Amino acid sequence: MPTTKSQRHIQGWANALPGLLLAFLMLILIASILFLLANSQTGQLQLPSRTWQTVRISTVQALLSVACSLGIGIALAWALSHRRNFLGRSLLLSLLSASLVLPTLVIVLGLVSVFGRAGWVSQLLAQLGSDLRLNIYGLTGIVLAHSYFNGAFAARQLLLQLETIPAEKRKLAHSLGFTAWQRFRLLEWPAIVHSLPTLACTIFLLCFTSFAIVLVLGGSPRYNTLEVAIFEALKLDFDPPRAVALALLQLTICAVLVLLANLFRSRSSAVASGAIPSWPQPKAQRTSQWLVIVLACLMLLSPLLAIFLDGLGADLSRLLLDPLVQKAIMTSVAFASLSSVAVVLIAIAVVRTQVALSSSLQLGLKRWATFLRASIGFSATLYLAVPSLVLGLGFFMAARQLPGKLEHWAWIALIVANVLMALPFVLALLMPTALKAATRYDRLAYSLNLRGWQRWCHVEWPLLRRSLGQATALSFCLSMGDLGVIALFGNSDLTTLPWLLYQKIGSYRSQDAAGIALILLVLTLSVFNLIPALFNRSSNRA
Amino acid sequence: MLELNQLRYRHPKNSTDNNEEWSFELQALPASVTSIVGRSGCGKSTLLELIAGLLQPSSGSLTWCGQDLLTHAAGERPISLLFQQHNLFDHLSALENVLLGYRGKADQLARKAARQALEEMGLSEHVHARAGQLSGGQQQRVALARTLLRRSEIVLLDEPFSALDDDTRQSAWPLVRALADKHNCCVLMVTHDTRDSAAVADRVLRIFDGEVSALS
Incomplete structure (x- = not known):
């Protein structure tokens, strides 16, 4: 047992060291890439004339997407917090949780099948005698697709906040005879309002740097985001100076946005209040809640159903025997496996460091601990400031200037990009549980002299196991469906499922695209459910 | 007078008191403080929530000065x-x-x-x-x-002093007493601390698994 102050200091820093080293390695890696980007061209970096139009449209679509997503999120969270018992509620909640990891391109394909010119809604309108034909390409489609993903994400987050309202306050509101509006204004709105700025900033960043959705649904260069403009500059026009200039501009804007987002960051930690009481409500209120839930189910399920139906119409056996598809599946699984293992290992190191530094604060190591915790936190949210396509471009430039095959650089770029993409989400899953465990068991562990591997086995692993299962599944699925860096490096030798799907869409091979989309969706949903179940199974055995 | 006649409450099937039924019998006068004591989970808070309308009884009656309270929603009760x-x-x-x-x-x-x-x-x-x-x-x-x-003619207090320190607790006692003496309220106070009962209550009732009996 570490008895003296200096012994405690040494132990604290020993626990913190691996995560600190990793965090600073990440910072150095990103800095090197950015340095390489900035110095990669001997000529003058010049922004194209359409740049400000691109920035403007990126901002407009992101703002509209934030408004729609938060609107959907608030309405759905409100309805679900009141309707707590109905068949399929847990399935709907699982879908909301899975929305973040559903492959973007697959959902886009599903949305086209439902809302496209020849989609289900247009056909229904035609059946009803209407001449109106929907056009999903352009701003409407982009906002619709962004709202699909982020509306579900917002609903899940806000529902968690609504569940933190103490049961006493709900009882008080009922005994005071609050109307639905009074209850929302005085009870529910205060519970969610603090998390809205952070949520809005996160959704804005995700939409501002959106790539796959804008690439497919943009329809014309008019709706390009900076991310798509970088891709087109490099892949279509092969104009690296323009790509680098755009990448640096995007980087600057995103860095400012991340800093702003950090200013708004909510410090409340959502803890569910336990059993939530409920009472009979007026019919109009019940009807509006059901309406919101039914509409949300239609919105969430219809694209998935369309993918299943379209996919089943494809020649799946031929596709599964196609060597190119087999290679794409193998490559995707390999990338996702390597990335998820790397993410989880890095996340564990970072979490242990943060916990050690928190304990160090309690133990009196105040001088550097706060600064280091903030630095590690920043390095973990780097992805939001350095979009994967910018990172990919850095590696692409490195591949041109440094020795080594392009394919090798592609593997490194893909894994690094996927790690950085998944890290903020994985840390958000692991950190609250780890900090809670540390607060509760730190002194007990010290008093029992539980250290290192022993402490991990007896304290951290049993408490973190469930979250680790979810984190592994999340990072695997995010990597599996990503069409960021692969869009720069993808070729006939290096093909992932999303890249193959994009190629099929681009060459108008709709049947094959539907089949590949179904394969990708089934793989993603299976893994997303299977991995946490495996971790839970081992938890039950223990 | 507040009167509970065989006011029964059946616990939900998935609760810790799996589907058990409790029956409450109680009378309390206006301008009085009645303290209700008992161990955790014996039904003290359930009794208050039934009177307040936050829980629905399976049968029985609940009246205030002859007026049926069960026909009123929670927010409409006095x-x-x-x-x-x-x-x-x-x-x-x-x-x-x-x-x-x-x-x-x-x-x-x-x-x-x-x-x-x-x-x-x-x-x-x-x-x-x-x-x-x-x-x-x-x-x-x-x-x-x-x-x-x-x-409100009836005031229900569920462990109102538990989160207070001793000095604050003692300064709150006269305020509760004033509700009954000055404003003629019928006060029902659930507590686990005998000092609260001794300082404030006109009479003390004990609950055991939904059964109410007089202590003083």
Whole structure:
């Protein structure tokens, strides 16, 4: 047992060291890439004339997407917090949780099948005698697709906040005879309002740097985001100076946005209040809640159903025997496996460091601990400031200037990009549980002299196991469906499922695209459910 | 008089008291404080929530001065309910919290009445303070002021002093007593501390698995 102050200091820093080293390695890696980007061209970096139009449209679509997503999120969270018992509620909640990891391109394909010119809604309108034909390409489609993903994400987050309202306050509101509006204004709105700025900033960043959705649904260069403009500059026009200039501009804007987002960051930690009481409500209120839930189910399920139906119409056996598809599946699984293992290992190191530094604060190591915790936190949210396509471009430039095959650089770029993409989400899953465990068991562990591997086995692993299962599944699925860096490096030798799907869409091979989309969706949903179940199974055995 | 005649409550099947049925029998007079004691999980809070209308009884009757309360929704009963904590909305001021108890439009008259209620509770200097910034004892006083403004004839207190320190607890006793003596309220107070009962209550009842019996 570490008895003296200096012994405690040494132990604290020993626990913190691996995560600190990793965090600073990440910072150095990103800095090197950015340095390489900035110095990669001997000529003058010049922004194209359409740049400000691109920035403007990126901002407009992101703002509209934030408004729609938060609107959907608030309405759905409100309805679900009141309707707590109905068949399929847990399935709907699982879908909301899975929305973040559903492959973007697959959902886009599903949305086209439902809302496209020849989609289900247009056909229904035609059946009803209407001449109106929907056009999903352009701003409407982009906002619709962004709202699909982020509306579900917002609903899940806000529902968690609504569940933190103490049961006493709900009882008080009922005994005071609050109307639905009074209850929302005085009870529910205060519970969610603090998390809205952070949520809005996160959704804005995700939409501002959106790539796959804008690439497919943009329809014309008019709706390009900076991310798509970088891709087109490099892949279509092969104009690296323009790509680098755009990448640096995007980087600057995103860095400012991340800093702003950090200013708004909510410090409340959502803890569910336990059993939530409920009472009979007026019919109009019940009807509006059901309406919101039914509409949300239609919105969430219809694209998935369309993918299943379209996919089943494809020649799946031929596709599964196609060597190119087999290679794409193998490559995707390999990338996702390597990335998820790397993410989880890095996340564990970072979490242990943060916990050690928190304990160090309690133990009196105040001088550097706060600064280091903030630095590690920043390095973990780097992805939001350095979009994967910018990172990919850095590696692409490195591949041109440094020795080594392009394919090798592609593997490194893909894994690094996927790690950085998944890290903020994985840390958000692991950190609250780890900090809670540390607060509760730190002194007990010290008093029992539980250290290192022993402490991990007896304290951290049993408490973190469930979250680790979810984190592994999340990072695997995010990597599996990503069409960021692969869009720069993808070729006939290096093909992932999303890249193959994009190629099929681009060459108008709709049947094959539907089949590949179904394969990708089934793989993603299976893994997303299977991995946490495996971790839970081992938890039950223990 | 508040009367509970074989007021039965059946617990939900998935609860810890799996589908067990409790039957309450109780009478309490206006202008009196009745203290209810008993071990954890014996039904003290369930009794208060049944009276307040937060739980639905399976059978029996609940009347106040001959008037059937079971036909009224929770918000329409002449009842105020106070918990150990979370009685206020932290983002509202003390005055706004008290005004929530006013039945009708919160006009100038209501605001004046709310201020008076706060003054009576010794909070005239904290009228505009946010509830979240007040101490535990001050928060309970604001909740009691709301009870006064609501003109509730029945006041249900669920462990009202548990979160307070000894000094604050003792200073709150006369306020509860005043609800009965000055405002003629019928006060039912659930507590696990015999000092509260001794200081405030006219009589003490004991609950054991839903069975109410007199202690004093």
